Structure formats: structure tokens, C-alpha cells
Amino acid sequence: MKAWEGTFTMPLKGRSQKPRVEGFTMVIDKGLGLRATKDLLEMAAEWIDDIKLTFGTSAFYSEEILKRKIDLIRNAGVEVMPGGTFLEVAIWQGVYDGFLRRAKDLGFTMIEVSDGTIQMDAQTRARAIGKALDAGFRVISEVGKKDPAEKVPLAQLHEQIAADLANGAFKVIVEAREAGKGVGIYDEEGRIKEEEVEAIVSGVADPNCLLWEAPLKSQQQQLILRFGPNVNLGNIPPEDVLALEALRQGLRGDTLKQAYWESQR
Template sequence: MNKKAWEGVFRMPEPGRSAKPRSNGLTMLLDKGLGPRATEDLMATAADYVDFLKFSFGTSAFYDEEVLREKVEIVTGAGVDIYPGGTFLEVTVCQGCYPDYLRRAKELGFTAIEVSDGTMEMTDESRGDCIKRALDAGFKVLTEVGKKSPDEKIAVAEMHRLIAYDLELGAIQVIIEAREAGKGVGVFDKSGAVNESEVDQIVAGVADLDKLMWEAPIKNQQQYLILRFGNNVNLGNVPTTDTLALEALRQGLRGDTLKRALERGM
């Protein structure tokens, strides 16, 4: 890390925040279409606090090749992993062009791949094949469990089985689906509030919580997860505009977590 602006002046109220390269306390941002200059801005202000940048849905398909390459280079050059969203992978799997997808992703400079089945059905065999091929091609692999539709719900036992399966195959993180909106999906209700008993059920069957990444686009969700699991909980689908606000929440520089630090006698 470069010298921070206030270095030496004060102590972070919530200490123990992991530094890069980190294996927990990961932050994955959801990129809805930042241009090259905005991407440079993001990296200049926040690269130390961002581990993964994910293109939302299939948005990477709409970029001119040269613009995408420029963007990917800005991100990877700042030490941040970058990948096309899981929805895009699902399309290529359905169309039988997953190997082409991996080859092209490599050419374009992507460093990670997300394997998900949020919209489609996928057999264990197909899922495992996706993970293995991506690993073989040199990508970091994140997988996702959970369905995008509020009408489909995956049983918690099945979720536990998939998490273990993916990690066994070499996924570095398993993501709990919450979409971009974080409402009415996964562990969040229609208003975005956390369903604590669903969180309880999920964590009850996971050996290593550092391998779970929670999609948590909304502040109250991030706050709940940080207060419950500590400031090094892995969080995903964070809006790019909230990167520093989330870091303030993690490190006790925002009212909600500062309050606890004060009560503890910071």
C-alpha cells in the first residue's frame, strides 16, 4: 500500500483488517458499465480495497474490443482480478461454446471466471467440468449458489452439498446469490432485510466461512454481515460507488460500526 493521507494521525477503530493480497475480507464490486476514465478513478481511489471487479450480467458483450481491453488492463494493472458475470457463462454453456468463452476470456485479459446456475439448470457433471476447465486455463474460479428467481429456492442441504463440491474442485470462493438489487432473493427479504435464520442455516453447514462470499449490495446487509462475521467477511455485488463507504464500515469509520467500537472502548 502507498502512504495513506492520514497515516500516523489516528488508529482505525476496528483493527485487524486484512491487507492485499488477502484470503478473507474480500470485496467484489459489481461493474454496470464504467468507462475507462471512471475505471482509472476507481483504481486510483480504491484499488487497495477491491479484490474482484465483476461485469454485471452479460454487459461485457457490448464493449468494443479495444475499450474492453483498455478497461481490463487498467484493473489488472492495479492488482485487481476481473471477470465477466456468471449469467454470461450460463449463456455460453447453453450454447455449447464454453471452451471458446474461456479462450476468448484469456485473450481479453480476464483473470477470473464465475461458474453459476442462477438462471439455468446445470448437472453436477457440467458444473464440475466448467470449474475444472477454467482452473486448467489458469483462471481463479468463483462459483455461485442460489437462484435468481424468487419462485425457485434451493434447499439448504443442497446448498451445503454444492459449496463443498465446488471448494473440493478448487473454487477459491463460493458466492451466495443476491442479484444486483439484493431484494427478495437468497437470505434477503423483499425489503432487503436480512433473514437471519437463513443465514444461520447456511453457515451451520460450511466448515470454512472464509470461503463464503455474500452478495450484499445494500448497506444494512453489509453492516449486518460485518457486525456478525467480523470486518473480514467476504462481500460481493457491492456498487462501485460504495467502495469506500464499505471500507469505512469495515474499519469502524462510519457511524454504525464506530458506535460498537466506541462501546468496546476503542
């Protein structure tokens, strides 16, 4: 039971409940210990849909700690996946089948298929998604390059998104890295380039199939104001999950303001 239940109503209404098909929150985890993981889940499991053990960080865990951490996450009703970069290494090294088997043994429930760093043709990408699905994983794919010098043309981005969804990815992440600056839809200062957002959205059948990496508060705020409280957001730092929820539901100045002024008109 929520602590303040019955004393007020959320200024922004319609927030989705678990299991969510929209309003997904994906947390970026750079190596939380077991106690911090318990803390996070106790406080906020209801508001977290997926935890990504980002980059190749999970390669540096002991087997025991990794299994215990994944168990904690699953038992709290949250999905868990290794970082896309790790998968890219596995594909590049030709050990993808072993990677999937090991991920399954360890308890991961979801796989991110990306090509943020390596080159991957459409066939390899489709096969990577298919194999992960066959192995019993939920699959999320990612479009966009980590290096701004390698920008993907818009038409190709739209093709990739459509193909990934057709191949069985349940959502497609729009890349923004851990920092959210100078990459994808963000400029060097982390400000959203609105025209880039609109260009991406213009070519997809349903914006709910997109999950925006948005590590910074200003980014989360703008995307919520644009797409509503149930926009899919990723790369949320663990310590910001409740702050994001306050943004989504209008209990933080930046989004409360809009709801408030609309009520005053």
C-alpha cells in the first residue's frame, strides 16, 4: 500500500502499471552491489521494468555474485539484461551461441541487440534477434551509433526499426550512451534536438515501440512533456528512479508546472 494513498491525486494521470507495455523504465547499472540492489528493488521495483548491467561490466562479476544479483532482480519482477556492447563483442568474436547459452544459465531474461560500436549487416542483425528469441529471451534492439561521426541516415534508421520489430524485438532503443551528450537526439550539452526526435517518430508506426535513452533530468522532462507520462525511457541512473516517477506523475516542479497552469486557465 502506498504511504500517502487517499490524501491527494497525481497531477499527471494515466501512469501505466506493471507489467507495462508502455511507460517502460530501464535502469542503467554500472555495478551496484547486492545491498544496493536490494535497496533499489525495495524502494522502486514497481517503477522499474528492466535493469541493464551496462557495457561489459557483468564480465567482471564473480559467478556467485552475478547469479545472486540476477535472482534478486527477477524475484522483484524486473527484467535483467547484459549491455549491448557485450553482445557486440560476442558477435564479432563469433561466440554468440555460447554467449546466449551462458546468459541463460546465469539467469538473464532479456537481450539487447545493438551495433553501437561494431558493424552489423541486416541479416546478421535479424539472425541475432531470432537466436535470442529462440533461446527464450525477450529482445530489445537498439539503433544509433555511439560515435557521432558515424551517424546513421534517417531512412536506414526507419528501416532498421521496422525490421527489428518485424523480427520480434518488443521495443527499439534510441542510443544516447551513459552520458546523453553529443549523441543521437542530444547536442553537446545534452539538450534535445527536437527536429531529430520528430524525424525519428515520423517514420515509425507507433511511437510506443521506441525507448529513448535519457539519462539527464532535462531530457526525461522534455520527453514526458512531448509524449506523456508513459513514454519509454532508458539509461536511468538507479538513484533517479523515484525522481523520474515524480516527473512522470507531476510531483516535480518541471511537469507539475504544466498541469498546474492548465488548471488555472
